[in-house]
Amino acid sequence: MFGGSSSGAAGSNPASSSSRFSIPAITSSSLSTGNTTSVPSPTAQGSKRQSSYLSSQLNNLALGGGAGAAAITPPLTSIVDRPVNRMRGAEVGMGAWAFLYSAIVAHSQSRVESIVDLEKRLASLGREAGQRIIALQLLRNAQTANLKDPKREHRLIPILQYIHTQIYRYCFGKAADGLEKSVDGDDEYMLTSNQPPLTQHISLPRDLSQLSCEAFTAGLVEGVLDGLEVPARVTAHTVPTDQYPNRTVILIKLDQVVMDREAGLGK
Amino acid sequence: MTVYGVWVINKAGGLIFQRNYGGIKPLTPRSGLLCFLTSVRSLSAHCNEPVTTISDGIAQLSANEYLVMAGTLHGVHAITSRIAPVAKSSGVQIIESESFKMTIHMTLTGIKFVLISSTDMSNAESVLQKVYEAYADAVMKNPFYTLEMPINATGFDARMNAIVAASGT
Amino acid sequence: MTIYALYIYDRHCECIYYHDWHQTRKPQPPRAGGTYRRDVARYDNDGEGDVATEEEVAKRKGTVAGLPFDEQAKLVYGVLLSLRNMVKKLSGRDSEQFTAYRTSSYKFHLYTTPTNFHFIMMSDPLADSLRGVLRQLYVGPFLAYVVRNPLVDWDREGQDGKESREKGVDNDLTSSDTRDR
């Protein structure tokens, strides 16, 4: 999921698509500069508190004595033991989402120079989320359908319709308002939503009028498509109308591989 | 029941939002004759006054004039609490004048929402409550807004127009 | 309806009369050395002299020490002036009259005479407009005992002017008190 092996207690390398995401040490390939100097912990008081905490932890781990760094086995219950569907159907307040996303946009803005880069960062977050969402949905589809022949869409149009309804309803509470093939080419499709809920509170300043914060949704769709073996480049474009000033079109530009496969599969 | 205007004043007394709604026409003095005609209706004596206005509603003033008034209101708000004849008192909540009134809601965080309306506006407090919710949604949740700075979010304007339109009934 | 205080200001922004009733936040005596004439303020006449030290005031039934009187009078006038000007500027009409303001605990009523005397009354927050009462004070006792009294140094209010006016004011107010309650 986030790439790299996870080092959970189970030790086994969970199958890439259906495992939870875990935060591996970052593979050296993705980072050019080595930065191994360990930064002195600013909250010295934090680590002091931790050591007092350690002693209590050590006792109940029945490993008493010895410095805090005794070879303790990692956490007893690991993520694999937690029920995957515990949060199914759970909800949080729209306010929580709005403030989180607003902080994400503000934080990303401070780390980029251009609108394109800002959209790229938002899209990359969306892609990470999308990959996990499709993994979870496929798992749940398999669980509900009988496990012997879990049903999964493999043709392009049904996949797009699946995203238009199931995935949009899962993420945004309602299906997309439109799914059309673009006139410009066979390999372009458009998912439109008149009032995208996730960015409803955002007002763009004049100098950022070209930006679309729905880039996150574009990334999410790209992540989902990626999970369904439909590689594509997905971008978000604001196409306002009088009635829907925030109307957004998610433009899906399919990879040639997909077009060839579709042609091969024929009708 | 008409809303003439809305102000939002930040903790330091700075005016961060001001809009007039309905009931006003920006009449600026022009050459002699026209100025005479407009001023006859409002019977204001001298024509060189920066603005003349029709009978109901409030004037359309410059941004700077509103800024100064907001600062005054901020100061007055603090004083009205200090000169109270009883031990505990909030700052001024309603200012009544002959043809309009100002209703002021101050939040626990020190932000003041001011509604300028006709005197017969009975639901002023609930309108200000809706303005506070619109502020929480369209300004606080907007990543491109910096705290304490003037608000120019299209989302907030849209919400305000809707609130004012709905408040007329 | 509870009435807390009556302030009368002359054209020269000076408080020429003050009288308070059952206030739980008592103004202090004016600070020494101030240009303030001491005879202006008359405190709630519950027996003590009109000079009340801080402790005395505080120990009175649940009262809190308020501001020194001269500062209080200055601030009251400041509020009156600011709101009067704001209301005129905001409406764009010089004829616009600021009539009252309200906080969570009191209401401030204003009646300004054509000759720019300001009659101010502080009451409980829910009271109806007391402008009528203030006008009666102006037309009644104020004119009778102050304006028409030859002994009164017109521009400089003397001690005597005040006593006679109080008599009129007291019985006038008590009647308005009872009538409205």
Place this chain on the structure above:
Amino acid sequence: MSQQAKQYKAIGEDLWKNRTEKVNAELFSFTYGALVVQMIKDYENYVEVNKQLEKMGYNIGTRLIEDFLARTSLPRCVDFRETAEVISKVGFKTFINITPTISFPSATSQQQSPRNEVAGMTGPTEFILTFDENPLAEFAELPLDAMGSKYAKAAEEKKVLNWDQKEIGGQDEGLWFSNVLCGVIRGSLEMLQMQVEATFVSDRLRGDDSTDIHVKLIRIMEEEQPINDE
């Protein structure tokens, strides 16, 4: 549960059921997880990530308090105990639909130690929030080197295996995955003139028994505006 706690519990539940627009919690959790990973890639140091998450939370808190007050119009809290109740039973409930339990560490010590006496404050001046569930971390699992010094040895051994993996700094403190929550608490209370320190003392993601945030009142900031007792 005290009368006051019951009352706020009812308010929180009513607001959540009737007056809160909702969003998919899993999407929220995946997005937060993606953000933390992105930050680890950006800063390559857990201590720095903890700081950035707290700062981001602070910026959220200073705005979220307005949304909270606009929607609940609750009056000012009388003391810090009531503040804890409101944060847990109304704040957390209406935003992420959980109600962390509250405990008052100093109350257990017989007398209020003068050290944490705060001018003008009666009652406790610190509390601990214990999270049985945490939507932010539902799908998260920390790598060994992010779990703090407790697992330094185990992390060391693992490092020998994947020698090529990037070394992330600040492993001694490790990652406090949900540190944004501490910032939100600090930011929102500061807007109400309460300066507090909010820090994680334990997190189940790091192998601890429970997930606890310790909130300590430092001081009441002077009252700039007139008292607001509508």
